[in-house]
Amino acid sequence: MADKNQALLHVCIIGSGPAGYYAAENLAVEDHVRVDIIDKLPTPYGLIRGGVAPDHQSIKGVFRRYEKTALGNTIHFIGNLDVGKDVTLAELRGLYDAVVVAVGAPKDRKLWIPGNDKSGVIGSAAFVGWYNSHPDFADLKLDLDITSVAVIGNGNVAVDVARVLAKTPAEMAVSDLAPYAAEVIHNSPLKDIWILGRRGPLEAKFTPKEVGEMGQLENCVALTSGADLPELTEDQMAGLNLAVRKNLIHLQSFAMNKPDQSKKALHIKFYAMPVEILGDDRVTGIRLEKTRVDENAKCIGTGETFEIECQMVIPCIGYQSIPLDGAPFDDRGGKFVNDEGKIENGLYATGWARRGPTGTIGTNRPDGHEIAAKILKGEKPSGKEGRAGLDALIKDRGLEVVTFQDWKKIEAAEEQAASGDIPRVKFHDIKDLIKATKT
Ligand code: NAP
Numbered sequence: 001m002a003d004k005n006q007a008l009l010h011v012c013i014i015g016s017g018p019a020g021y022y023a024a025e026n027l028a029v030e031d032h033v034r035v036d037i038i039d040k041l042p043t044p045y046g047l048i049r050g051g052v053a054p055d056h057q058s059i060k061g062v063f064r065r066y067e068k069t070a071l072g073n074t075i076h077f078i079g080n081l082d083v084g085k086d087v088t089l090a091e092l093r094g095l096y097d098a099v100v101v102a103v104g105a106p107k108d109r110k111l112w113i114p115g116n117d118k119s120g121v122i123g124s125a126a127f128v129g130w131y132n133s134h135p136d137f138a139d140l141k142l143d144l145d146i147t148s149v150a151v152i153g154n155g156n157v158a159v160d161v162a163r164v165l166a167k168t169p170a171e172m173a174v175s176d177l178a179p180y181a182a183e184v185i186h187n188s189p190l191k192d193i194w195i196l197g198r199r200g201p202l203e204a205k206f207t208p209k210e211v212g213e214m215g216q217l218e219n220c221v222a223l224t225s226g227a228d229l230p231e232l233t234e235d236q237m238a239g240l241n242l243a244v245r246k247n248l249i250h251l252q253s254f255a256m257n258k259p260d261q262s263k264k265a266l267h268i269k270f271y272a273m274p275v276e277i278l279g280d281d282r283v284t285g286i287r288l289e290k291t292r293v294d295e296n297a298k299c300i301g302t303g304e305t306f307e308i309e310c311q312m313v314i315p316c317i318g319y320q321s322i323p324l325d326g327a328p329f330d331d332r333g334g335k336f337v338n339d340e341g342k343i344e345n346g347l348y349a350t351g352w353a354r355r356g357p358t359g360t361i362g363t364n365r366p367d368g369h370e371i372a373a374k375i376l377k378g379e380k381p382s383g384k385e386g387r388a389g390l391d392a393l394i395k396d397r398g399l400e401v402v403t404f405q406d407w408k409k410i411e412a413a414e415e416q417a418a419s420g421d422i423p424r425v426k427f428h429d430i431k432d433l434i435k436a437t438k439t
Contacts, residue, residue, distance in 0.1 A: 006032045009379060010386030012092050013037045014083050014324075015102035017046020018361045019351020021066035022368025023100050028072050030376060035075045036096075036387050041135065042080040042402040042433040043410060044070065046104055048361070049426075050134040053160040054175040055167065057423060062361060070404050076387060078394075079402035080434065086399050087390070089326040093346060095389040098379045100371060101327060101336055101349040105319035105357040109334065111152060115277030116315075120146075124157050124316040131164055131181040138178065138428035144188035146311035150286045152274055154197035154204035158316035162193050163213060166220035166264055174421040178428060193220070193266045194308055198273040198291055199299045201229055201244075201251050208246035215250055215257075220264035226255040228270040273301060277313055285309045319357040341371045348375060406437035413439060 011027055013020045016039040024035045043049055045063050052059050070077055083089060092099050108123030110116065122142065129137030149165065151158045164177070169186050177185075197204055201224075214222040229251055237245055251268065259265055271291045278285040290304045320334025327347065328337035335356045336349040343349055350371040351364045385392075394401055402410075410427065413436040417425040427433045 007381035007383070008386065009033045009098070009376075009381045010096045010384055011035050011098045011100065011375060011379075012096040012386075012390075013100045013102050014089075014092070015039065015046060015104060015351075015353070016044040016066075016077060016079070017102065017104050017351065018048060018062070018066070018364040019104065019353070019367060020046070020100070020102035021069055022364045023102060023350050023371050024075050024368075025065075025069040026369050026372030027375065028069065028074050029372075031074075032381070033074060033376070034386055036390065037070075037075065037077050038081050038083060038092075039077070039079045040082045042407070042430065042437070044077055044079065044404070044407055050129055050132045052132075052361075053128075053164060054132060054177040055164065055172055056160075057174060057176070059361065060176075077402075077404040077407060078390070079407060080430070081394070081399065081401050084324055086397065087393060089324050091393065092390075093326070095385050095393075096346075097382050097384055097386075098346050098348060098375045100375070101324060101343070101347070101353045102351050103321060103324070103353050105321045105334060105352040107320050107322050107334075108315065109318040109320055111274060111313075111315040111317055113274055113276055115279065115283070118277055118279050118283050119281055120279070120283030120311055121277060121313045121315070124153075124161060124314060125319060127161055127314050128157065131178055131185070133176075133178040133181075133426035133428035135428055135430050135433070138180070142181075142184060144184045144190065144312070147189055148192040148194070148308070148310040149190060149312040149314060150194045150196055150274075150308060150310040151314045151316055152196050153316035153318075154195070154199070154206055154270075155316060155318070156206050156210050158195050158314075159206045159210045159214065161314055161316055162195050162266055163210075163217070165190060165193055166214075166217050166266055168219050171218055174423070176418075176422065176424050176426055179425060180428075191264055192310075193264060194310065195266065195268045196272045196274065196286075196288065196308075197268075197270045199297070200270045200293050201248055202240070203293060203297055204247060204270075206247065208243055208250065211247050211250045214266055214268070215253060217264075217266070220266050221257050221260050222254040222266045222268065223257050223259060224251050224254040224268040224270075226252075229255055272306075273299060274313075274315075275305060278307065283311055283313055286313055319352070321353045341367070341374060342378070346379065400434065402434070402437055409439055410436045 323329040
C-alpha cells in the first residue's frame with residue numbers, strides 16, 4: 001500500500017482487453033498508482049472473450065493472468081460504461097492524471113469493390129462477434145443455407161472463420177461457440193469454403209499452427225493447387241523465415257490431398273484479388289483477378305479474371321479503431337495518432353489503438369510495459385479526483401455500471417449453464433448480463 005502521505009497518481013484505461021490489462025499490470029507495480037479500467041461491455045477481456053476463436057480455449061486461458069491483475073487492491077474494473085456516450089474523454093481527462101486508450105480495433109476494414117453492399121457480405125468483426133456471443137452482433141440473422149462461402153484474406157482471422165465453419169459439432173465440443181451460431185453452422189449444407197489470398201503463399205500472414213489445424217479437420221479436406229506453390233531447392237527452403245517455411249510444408253501436404261465428395265472442401269487459393277461481388281441483391285459469386293507478386297512483394301493484377309460461385313463473402317482483411325472525440329485519429333492507419341504510444345501529455349494509446357491491428361495477444365505485453373514506464377516517468381500526481389470523481393459522475397447520471405465482483409457473478413452463471421466439455425454458455429444480451437450481476 002502507498003505511504004499515507006504519498007500523493008496518488010490516478011490512471012484510467014479505456015478498454016479491458018489484453019492491451020488494457022498488460023498496461024494495468026505494469027502500472028500497478030507502483031504503490032501510489034490507482035488504475036480504473038473502463039469497458040463499454042459489462043464483461044472484461046475484449047478480444048479474449050469476443051475475438052479469439054471459440055475452439056481455441058487454451059489461448060483464451062490467458063484471462064487468468066488478467067484476473068490476477070484485476071483482483072489487485074489498486075485496480076478497478078468499471079464495465080457497461082461507454083466512453084463517448086455515457087462519459088466523454090474530456091471528462092475522464094479532467095478526473096485522471098493519465099488516460100490510456102486501449103480500445104483495440106473493433107471495426108472492419110472495408111473491402112472497397114463493387115457489390116460489397118449485397119446481402120450475404122459480412123465483415124469478419126461481425127461474423128466473429130456473432131459466433132462469439134458479442135452483444136453487438138448476436139442478433140444478426142445469418143443465413144447459412146448456402147453451399148459455398150468465400151473468405152477473403154490470408155491472415156489468422158480468415159483461417160479462424162474458415163475453421164469454425166468447417167468443424168463438426170464433435171470438434172467444437174470443447175468450445176464456447178454461441179449455441180444459436182452452432183445451430184445455424186452445424187445445420188448448414190455448406191460444402192465449399194474458399195480462402196482467397198491476393199498474394200502468394202510466401203506472403204501469407206497466417207501462422208503455421210493455424211495452417212496446420214486446417215489439415216486435421218474431421219469432415220473437411222484442405223486443398224491447394226501445387227501450381228500456386230513455389231518450387232524451391234532445399235537450400236532455398238532452409239533460407240526462408242521459419243514460419244513461412246512451416247506454412248509452406250503444410251500447404252505442400254494440402255496440394256497432395258484429393259477432394260472427397262463425402263466431406264467439405266477447404267480450398268486455399270492464392271494470387272486471387274477480389275474485384276467484384278456478383279449477384280442482384282444477394283451474393284451469387286465473386287469475380288477475382290489473377291495476380292503476380294513483384295520483387296517488392298507487391299501484388300500486381302494480370303488483367304485475367306475468373307469467378308467463383310458462392311452465396312456468402314466474408315472479408316477478413318483487417319480491422320480499424322473507432323475514433324474517440326478529443327483524440328487525434330489517423331484515418332488511413334485506422335489508429336490513434338501517437339508517438340510511440342504518447343498521444344499528448346496525459347493521453348496515451350496502447351495495443352491495436354496505438355499500432356494498428358497487427359500482432360498476437362502477446363505483442364501487447366511489451367506495449368503494456370512501455371506505456372506504463374512512459375506514464376510513470378512523465379506524469380505526476382496533480383490532485384485530480386480519480387475514481388471518486390468518476391463514481392460521483394456515474395451516480396449523477398444514474399448509470400448502471402458493473403464491477404469486477406459483478407463480472408465474477410456473470411462468469412459463475414455462464415459456467416453453471418454449461419454442460420459436458422463446454423466451458424461456458426455466454427450471455428449475449430446486455431440485459432441478461434446485467435441481470436446475472438443481481439444474483
Ligand atoms: P492480417 O494478418 O493483417 O491479414 C489480413 C489479410 O487481408 C492479409 O492477407 C491481407 O493481404 C488481406 N487483405 C487486406 N486488404 C485486402 C484487400 N483489399 N483485398 C484482399 N485481401 C486483402 O489481419 P487479421 O487476419 O485480421 O489478423 C489481425 C491480427 O490478429 C494478426 O496479427 C493475426 O495474427 C492476429 N490473430 C491471431 C490469431 C492467433 O494467433 N490464433 C487469431 C486471429 C488473429 P496482404 O498481405 O496482401 O495485405
